[in-house]
Amino acid sequence: MHHWIPDVAQLIFEFVYDPIRTEEDREGRATVVGLARTCRAFKDPALDVLWAQLHSLDALVLCSGGKRDGNNKLIWDRPLYDADWRILARYGKRVRTLTISSQSNTWDISTMQLLSCFPVPGPILPNLTKLNWLSDREDFFPFLRRFCGPSLTALSFSPISWSVRKCAAIASLAPSCPLLKKFTCVNAEDSSMQAISEAVVGWNGLQVLQVGPLDEQALMHAGSLQTLRELHFSVSDFGSPVLEFCSPRAAMKILIPSPSSFYTFIQNIHFSTQRLHLFCERYDGMFPELFFSRLQACFRNPGELLELGLVKTIHHNRSIILSSVMLRPLVSFKGLNYLNLADLCTSHIDDTFLEEMAVSCPNLHELYLGDKGRWLIAPRATFDGVVSLLKHCHQLSSLGIFFSATFNSDFTDVLQADAINLNIRNFSVGASPISDPMNVTVVLSSLIPNATCINHCAQGSAELRDMEERWDTVNTWFKSFVSARKHSWGQGWLEGKAVVKNAIA
Numbered sequence: 078m079h080h081w082i083p084d085v086a087q088l089i090f091e092f093v094y095d096p097i098r099t100e101e102d103r104e105g106r107a108t109v110v111g112l113a114r115t116c117r118a119f120k121d122p123a124l125d126v127l128w129a130q131l132h133s134l135d136a137l138v139l140c141s142g143g144k145r146d147g148n149n150k151l152i153w154d155r156p157l158y159d160a161d162w163r164i165l166a167r168y169g170k171r172v173r174t175l176t177i178s179s180q181s182n183t184w185d186i187s188t189m190q191l192l193s194c195f196p197v198p199g200p201i202l203p204n205l206t207k208l209n210w211l212s213d214r215e216d217f218f219p220f221l222r223r224f225c226g227p228s229l230t231a232l233s234f235s236p237i238s239w240s241v242r243k244c245a246a247i248a249s250l251a252p253s254c255p256l257l258k259k260f261t262c263v264n265a266e267d268s269s270m271q272a273i274s275e276a277v278v279g280w281n282g283l284q285v286l287q288v289g290p291l292d293e294q295a296l297m298h299a300g301s302l303q304t305l306r307e308l309h310f311s312v313s314d315f316g317s318p319v320l321e322f323c324s325p326r327a328a329m330k331i332l333i334p335s336p337s338s339f340y341t342f343i344q345n346i347h348f349s350t351q352r353l354h355l356f357c358e359r360y361d362g363m364f365p366e367l368f369f370s371r372l373q374a375c376f377r378n379p380g381e382l383l384e385l386g387l388v389k390t391i392h393h394n395r396s397i398i399l400s401s402v403m404l405r406p407l408v409s410f411k412g413l414n415y416l417n418l419a420d421l422c423t424s425h426i427d428d429t430f431l432e433e434m435a436v437s438c439p440n441l442h443e444l445y446l447g448d449k450g451r452w453l454i455a456p457r458a459t460f461d462g463v464v465s466l467l468k469h470c471h472q473l474s475s476l477g478i479f480f481s482a483t484f485n486s487d488f489t490d491v492l493q494a495d496a497i498n499l500n501i502r503n504f505s506v507g508a509s510p511i512s513d514p515m516n517v518t519v520v521l522s523s524l525i526p527n528a529t530c531i532n533h534c535a536q537g538s539a540e541l542r543d544m545e546e547r548w549d550t551v552n553t554w555f556k557s558f559v560s561a562r563k564h565s566w567g568q569g570w571l572e573g574k575a576v577v578k579n580a581i582a
Contacts, residue, residue, distance in 0.1 A: 128171035133178055138188060141165050152188050162196055172202045175224065176209040177217070179235070186216050193220045200226030200253075207231040213238065218246040222253050229254035233261035236269075244272035251279025258284045258304075265289030267313050286310070289332075293318040300324060312342045319345040325381065328352035332390070336397070340365040348375050352384040354417075360389070364397040373406040382410045386417035398422045398454065399447075401430035408437035414472070415443045419507075423447030423479050424454040431462030435469035444470070448477030448507035451534060451541055455510065456481050460491045460520065467496040467524055476525075477505035477532075483512045492523050501525040505532040506548065508541055514550040521551065522558035531555060 131137070138151045141161045146152050157165075195201045201223050208224055213236050225232070232254065236243055247269070251257075257280045265273055265288045273288050274295035284306045286299055290313035299308055300322035308324070311332035322329065329350050333339040336357060365371070373379055385407075399421050407416070416438075423446045435441075444466065447456075458480040466473065484491075504525055511517055521531065533548040 124168075125171050128168055130174040131172055132176045134175070134192070137165060137168060138192075140168060143188070150188075153191055157191065157194075165195065165201075166197060169202045170204055172205055174207040174209075175202060175205055177212045179211040179213060189217060189220050193223050195223070200224055200229075202226070204228050209233050211235050215240055215242055218243045221246045222249070225250055225253040227254065227256060230257060231259040232257055233259075233263075235263050237264065239266065239269045244269055248272040248275040250276045255280070256282060258282055260285070261287040262289065263287065265311075270313070289313070293320070296320055312339060318342075321347050321349075323349045325349050325351060328354070328384070330354045330356065332356045332358070334358050335360065336364045336368055336387075340368055340371055343371060343375050346375055347377060349377060349381070351381060352415075353382065354384065354386040354388070356388050356390050357420075358390055360397050364399075366403055369404060369406040373409050376410075379409040380411045383412055384415040385410065385413060386415070387421065388417060389420040398425055400425035401427050404430065405433075408434055411437055412440060413438045414440050416441065417443070417445045419445035419447065419449040419477055419505075421447055422450055422452045422454060423458070424452055424456045427457040428459055428462035428465065431458055432465035432469075435466045439469050440472060441466075441470045442472050443475040444473065445475075445477035445505070447479035448505040448509075448532075449534065450479070451508045452479060453508075453541075460484070460488075464491050464493060464496045464524070467498045467501075468493065471498070472500060473498060474500045475503040476501055477503075477507065478509075479507045480509050482506065482509050482517050484516060488516045488520055491520055496524055498525055499527050501528050503532070504528045504530075507534050508544060509533070509548075511544055511547045511551070514547045514554070517547075518551045518554045518558050522555055522562055526559045526562065528555070 128136075135151055138153065141153075141157065141164045142155065143151055143153045146154075192201065203226055205224060205226060206228055208229060208231070210221065210224075210233065219242060232250070234247070247262075248271070260277070260280065260283060262269070262273060267290055270290040270292060274292040277283070277286065277288070277291065277295040278298045281302070282304050283299065283302055284304050286305065287307065287309040289311045291299070291310050296310065296318065297320055299305065299310075300320055302324055305324040305327040307328050307330070308322075309330040309332075312334065327350055329348070329352065331339070331354070333342070333355055334357075339355065339357075376382060399418070404418075404423075404426060407413075426446065456479050458478065460480070460482065463476075463478060463480060466476065466478075504521070521528070531548060531552050533545065
C-alpha cells in the first residue's frame with residue numbers, strides 16, 4: 078500500500094465526520110465506524126478521526142472494562158490488568174482534544190484515582206494538544222497534571238471558586254506543558270492571581286493569554302513575548318507598576334474597575350501595540366480630564382495604534398461627558414481604523430474637532446462616538462461634522478455618532494458631492510435630536526445611499542420617544558428615497574446620452 082493512502086483516507090474520513098463540529102453528527106460517526114471495520118487500510122485513519130476529540134473520558138473507561146453503577150456513575154469494579162492498560166494506551170494516543178465537562182458528576186473519584194495509576198510515565202493522553210478543563214470539582218484538580226504533556230498547546234479553565242488545591246495545581250503546570258501557546262482562565266480573580274502568574278512566567282511561547290489579574294512579574298513576562306497575539310487581563314488594584322509592553326502584534330484587552338483606576342495604573346507603562354480595548358466595570362464620576370493625554374504618552378509611537386475602544390461592561394445611566402479638549406490627543410493616533418467610544422457621552426465635542434480628527438485619521442473604517450447612550454444633553458456636533466468625516470474618511474463602513482440632526486439654514490448646504498460615501502452599511506445615531514424627518518432623509522439618502530438602516534436608541538422619556546418616532550419615520554422613508562434618487566440618476570444618464578447622440582448626429 079502506498080504510504081500516502083492513510084493520509085488521504087483520513088482527510089476523506091474527516092470530511093465524512095468532522096469531530097470539531099459543535100453539533101453531534103451521529104450519521105457521519107456511524108459511517109466512519111463502518112469504514113473502520115471495512116479493511117485494515119481504513120482502520121487506523123478511521124479510528125484517529127473517531128477518537129480525535131472527546132467530550133468526556135467516558136469512552137476510555139467503557140472500552141477498558143468500565144461500566145456504570147446504580148447511580149449512573151462510571152466505575153471500574155475490578156483492578157485494571159495489562160490488557161486493559163494496553164487498550165487505554167492504544168486509544169489514548171489518538172486523542173487530540175479533551176473536554177472535562179462542568180457536568181462531571183457522573184464520574185466517581187475512585188475512577189479518576191485509578192486512571193491516574195496509568196503505568197506509563199508521562200501524560201495519560203500523550204498526543205493531547207487541547208484541554209478544556211471546565212469542571213469545578215476540587216477533588217479532580219490534583220489529577221490535572223496527568224493530562225498535561227509536552228504536546229499540549231491550548232489549555233482553558235473556568236472554575237467557579239478558588240481553593241488552595243486548585244491554585245497549587247495550576248501554579249505547577251508550566252514544567253508539564255512547556256510549549257503551551259494558548260492559556261485561558263475566564264473566571265480568574267484576585268485569590269488566583271499568584272498561582273496563575275507563577276504558571277504564566279514559565280511559558281515562553283504564548284500566543285493567546287486570557288486571564289484575570291496578574292502580578293507585575295507575569296505582566297512584564299507576557300508583555301515581552303514576541304509570539305503574543307492576544308493579551309487579556311484585568312487591573313485589580315490602584316498600583317502603578319513600571320511595565321513595557323513590546324508585543325506590537327498583540328491585541329490587548331484590559332478589564333479596568335474605572336477610568337480613574339486605569340489612569341493611575343498607566344502612569345509608568347509604555348505600550349507598543351496595534352490594538353487596545355478597555356472594558357470598564359463602572360464610571361465613578363471622576364473621569365480624568367487628562368485621560369487620553371496620558372494614554373497618548375504611553376505610546377512611544379502613537380501612529381502605530383490601529384484600534385482603540387473604551388466599553389462599559391455594566392450598563393447604568395451614569396454619564397461621563399467628553400469634550401473636544403479631552404479627546405484632542407486622539408488625533409495623534411493617525412493610523413486608527415477603529416475607534417469605539419459609543420458608551421461615553423460625546424455631547425461636548427464639536428464640528429471643528431470632528432474635522433480635525435477626520436483629517437488626522439483618514440484610514441478610519443469604524444467610528445463610534447456616543448451612539449449607545451440615551452443622552453439628554455444637547456450635542457454640539459451637527460451635520461457639518463458628519464460631512465467632514467464622510468469627506469476625509471473614505472474607507473468608513475460603519476459610523477455611529479451622537480449629533481444634532483437639525484438644520485439652522487438650508488439643508489442643501491451639506492449635500493456635497495465629495496461627501497458621498499458608498500461604503501457605509503451601518504449608521505447609528507443613538508439618541509440624536511431630530512426636527513424634520515423629511516430633510517434628514519433627503520440628506521442621508523444622498524450621503525450614505527448604501528446604508529442598510531438608520532439605527533437609533535431613543536427610548537425612555539417622552540422627549541426621547543418623540544425622537545424615536547421621527548427616526549422611525551426616517552427609516553421608513555430611507556429606502557424609498559434612495560431608490561427614487563437612483564432612478565433619477567439613471568433617467569438623467571439616459572436623457573443626457575440621448576442629447577449627446579443627437580448633437581453628434
